[in-house]
Structure formats: C-alpha cells, structure tokens
Amino acid sequence: MTMGADQNQGIPASLTIENVKEWVRARVTQKRLHHIAGVANLARRFALKCRCDPYLAELSGWLHDACKHVKDKELVAMAEQQGVELSEIERTHGHLLHGPVAAGLVRSELGVTNQAVLNAIFEHTLGATPMSDLSKVLFLADCLEDSRPSDYTDPIWSALDVDGRFDMDGAIVVACEQNLKCLIEDGKPIHPKTVAVRNYYLARVRQRE
Numbered sequence: 001m002t003m004g005a006d007q008n009q010g011i012p013a014s015l016t017i018e019n020v021k022e023w024v025r026a027r028v029t030q031k032r033l034h035h036i037a038g039v040a041n042l043a044r045r046f047a048l049k050c051r052c053d054p055y056l057a058e059l060s061g062w063l064h065d066a067c068k069h070v071k072d073k074e075l076v077a078m079a080e081q082q083g084v085e086l087s088e089i090e091r092t093h094g095h096l097l098h099g100p101v102a103a104g105l106v107r108s109e110l111g112v113t114n115q116a117v118l119n120a121i122f123e124h125t126l127g128a129t130p131m132s133d134l135s136k137v138l139f140l141a142d143c144l145e146d147s148r149p150s151d152y153t154d155p156i157w158s159a160l161d162v163d164g165r166f167d168m169d170g171a172i173v174v175a176c177e178q179n180l181k182c183l184i185e186d187g188k189p190i191h192p193k194t195v196a197v198r199n200y201y202l203a204r205v206r207q208r209e
Contacts, residue, residue, distance in 0.1 A: 010114030011059070020062045023110065027066050035147050036065050043141040049166040052133040060120040060138045063112075067102040075101050089191050096191060099125045127172065127197035136168040143175045152178050172201045 025033055040061030047057035067075065072094030079086060079097045082104035090096050103122040106112045120138040123131060127139050140160065144153050155178060160171035176198035183190050 010112060010117070011056075012111045015110060015112070017058065017062065020059060020110070024062055024066050028069055032065060032068055035145055036062060038145040038147065039064060039138070039141045042145055043137050046137045046141055046166075046168075047134075050133050050137065050168065052137050056114065056117055056134055057137050057141075060117050060124075060134060061141060063102060063106050063110075063117075064099065064121050064124045064138060064142065065102070067098040067105060070098065070101065078104070087191075089189055093189065093191075096125060099123065126191055126193040127176065128193070129196055129200040131172075133168070136172060140168060140171055140175065143178075152182070167205075169201045169204050173198055173205060176201070 024036060028036065040058045043057040043061035044054045046052070047054040067078075070078070075094040075097040076086065076091055078101045079090075079094075082101065084097070084100050084104070086097075100122045103118045106121060107118060112118065116132055116134045119128075119132060120135040123135045124138045124142050128135065131139065140156070143156055144160075156171050156175050159174040160167055162170060176194055179194055180190060180198070183194075
C-alpha cells in the first residue's frame with residue numbers, strides 16, 4: 001500500500017506499510033509485533049473519527065514501538081547522540097526514551113521527515129502539552145490496544161465516547177490518571193510530564209464545560 005499525493009509530504013514515496021512492517025518485525029518480538037499491529041489498526045480507526053489522516057495514523061502506529069526492546073543504557077546513549085534533552089528520571093529510567101529514540105531512527109533510517117508523524121512517535125508514551133490530533137490518536141491507541149487489561153482500559157473507553165462525541169481530550173485525562181494510579185500502586189517513579197499532561201487536558205475539558 002502506498003500513499004496518495006495528498007498524504008506523502010515528508011514520507012518517502014517508496015516507503016509502504018509493508019516496508020515498514022518488515023523493518024519493525026526485525027526489531028521486536030512476536031508478542032510486541034501483535035501489540036504494534038493492534039495499535040496501528042486502532043489508530044487508523046480513531047483517525048477516521050477526527051481530523052486526522054488515517055494513513056499517517058496507521059504508519060505512526062506501526063513505527064511507535066520500534067525501539068521498545070533496546071536496553072535502557074543504550075536508549076540513553078542513542079537519545080544523547082540524537083540531541084534529545086534528557087531529564088534525570090529519563091537518564092535513570094531509559095525505557096521512557098523508546099519513543100524519542102524511535103522517532104530519531106525513523107528519520108535517519110527510513111527518511112521520514114513528516115513532523116506530525118515524528119512527534120506522534122516521540123510523544124506516545126508520556127504525551128505532550130499540547131498534542132496534535134495525530135499525537136492524541138496514537139497516544140490513545142497505545143493505551144487502548146486489546147492486550148491492555150480491561151480494568152485499565154474501560155474508564156478510558158468511557159471517557160472517549162461522551163454522548164456520541166469522540167472526546168480525545170477527556171480520554172487523555174483519564175488515561176493519565178490510570179497511568180498515575182498504576183505507577184503509584186507499583187511503587188514506581190512518576191515523570192513530571194504525566195502530571196503536566198493530565199493537568200493541561202483537564203483544564204481544556206473544564207474550559208468547554
């Protein structure tokens with residue numbers, strides 16, 4: 001599958017979904033590939049519900065976890081080499097960098113320069129303030145992919161569908177709150193960005209009420 005002329009800005013004309021699948025398949029386990037495929041399919045579905053290109057959503061979904069199995073120390077080294085500004089928590093918990101590092105690798109190895117796609121990959125774990133519709137789509141698709149436990153996903157699904165409205169901002173608030181709950185219960189450190197993203201989108205939701 002290739003893209004139409006209106007979709008290919010910043011995406012090499014020769015790059016197809018099949019090419020991307022092969023590139024990703026060589027980097028991840030079969031279990032991770034199943035998750036990635038689910039995220040890509042869900043991202044495409046979500047994109048059709050908002051002002052977002054479904055091809056770019058699917059492409060971002062296939063690429064988002066390409067560096068998931070890279071070791072923490074290597075992720076930190078790769079992020080530094082790519083010029084990513086690192087916080088202390090990212091230096092000590094390098095797995096948080098798999099999105100930013102994947103974005104850099106997608107640019108250097110696949111020639112993707114579409115900034116919306118690169119941002120979506122970069123931001124999919126922690127979110128950002130603000131996020132584009134494409135970034136929101138990928139962030140939520142990653143949270144809601146079928147392998148996630150239902151006690152985690154059910155509140156997010158409920159927030160996403162409010163009286164028939166596709167409410168990504170409200171769902172992001174709940175997703176961040178679910179993430180915070182899991183981190184606290186597991187005794188893990190919390191990245192300040194998770195709190196910042198939750199507060200930013202909570203304010204957006206309250207402003208429209």
